[in-house]
Amino acid sequence: MRLAFFSDIHANLPALEAVFASIDAHAPDATYCLGDLVGYAPWPNEVVAAVRARKIPTLAGNYDEGVGVNSADCGCAYKTPEDEARGVESISYTNAVVTEETRAYLAGLPRHMRFEMLAPRSSGARPFTVLMVHGSPIRINQYLFEDHPDKSLLRLMQGAGADVMLMGHTHKPWHRAIRDEESGTWRHAINIGSVGKPKDGDPRACWVLLDVPGDVSAADEQAIEPTFVRVEYDVERAAQAVEASPLPNPFADMLRRAY
Numbered sequence: 001m002r003l004a005f006f007s008d009i010h011a012n013l014p015a016l017e018a019v020f021a022s023i024d025a026h027a028p029d030a031t032y033c034l035g036d037l038v039g040y041a042p043w044p045n046e047v048v049a050a051v052r053a054r055k056i057p058t059l060a061g062n063y064d065e066g067v068g069v070n071s072a073d074c075g076c077a078y079k080t081p082e083d084e085a086r087g088v089e090s091i092s093y094t095n096a097v098v099t100e101e102t103r104a105y106l107a108g109l110p111r112h113m114r115f116e117m118l119a120p121r122s123s124g125a126r127p128f129t130v131l132m133v134h135g136s137p138i139r140i141n142q143y144l145f146e147d148h149p150d151k152s153l154l155r156l157m158q159g160a161g162a163d164v165m166l167m168g169h170t171h172k173p174w175h176r177a178i179r180d181e182e183s184g185t186w187r188h189a190i191n192i193g194s195v196g197k198p199k200d201g202d203p204r205a206c207w208v209l210l211d212v213p214g215d216v217s218a219a220d221e222q223a224i225e226p227t228f229v230r231v232e233y234d235v236e237r238a239a240q241a242v243e244a245s246p247l248p249n250p251f252a253d254m255l256r257r258a259y
Contacts, residue, residue: 001117001214002026005192006207007034007134007168008061009051011094012196012255013043015205016050018233019195026209026229032113034168035061035134038098038106039074040090040197041238041255042245047196048102060109061134061169062141067094068107075141086248093246111140114162117216128216128223131162135169144191146174154178157187163218164188166208171199173206173228177221185218190226196238203258204230 004023009016023031033056038044044067051058060068062075074091078084098106111134116127136142137160144153144167153176157165163185173193177186193206209227216223239252 001030001212002028003210003212004028004031004207005034005132005166005190005210006031006195007192008036008171008194009033009047009196010036010063010194011038011041011044011047012238013041013046013050014235014238015196015231015233016047018231019205019207020050020054022229022231023207028209031056032132032166033058034132034166034192035059035109036063036168037061038067038094038102039063040242040247040251042097042241042247044094044098045102048098048105052105057113058109059113059132059134060106060111060140063091063094064106064109065140066091067098068103068109070095070103077141077143086250089246089248090251112137117212126218128163128212128218129161130164130166130212131157131160133160133165133167135167137162137165141169143170144189145170145172146176146191148189150176150178153189154180154187157189158182162187164190164224166190166192168192168194171197173200173208175226175228177224179221183218186221186223187218188224190224192226193228197254198258199254201258202230203235203256205233206230 171194
């Protein structure tokens, strides 16, 4: 089973279009979106329409929830007063330009998705569970960075019943396989990065390709090996569109420099 996952588009239509072209070239069996379709760039309606046109199963991100209920709070964590002020401008702008159809769609998105991969009956192995969240299983806006302690990640996955947990929100891609001594299995935490607002110093869009073998077993550490696909797109087009909009100009520099 070949699966594609993407997240955190943040109203960046040029990045999303490039990612769709890349996903199509890899011909996955299914594609999933882990949320934050809107905010920080000037194409929220167009991004939502593009995702809906493909009928992609999609989670709510914290920004989607804020706009979905027409809130002035996106549930974001800003490090400085200047960042917070720019964040207020961003959600105010997004709330002003989204259509009621877009808002209703965002308001109706779920917080979690999961599915089970059934191992061959002859193997006697239990189903392999894949969980998708935006931030974490317990909080939509929890930041799970690569240095998050193994024990804490393991508790989160055990509590959620997940062999594989995919998330976004941090805009920084990473993968860790963690041994669960209680069950004798491996659990995998995968942050799929960001399509439209990377923060890892690489301005290219990011999505994840996951090839799950038909005989997948949680007892095998190598059963899950995500491929982080980086995609060139017209960053300057997106940056100049930000600068031509009422959005704060520093958002354009963030796209160019990926921070």
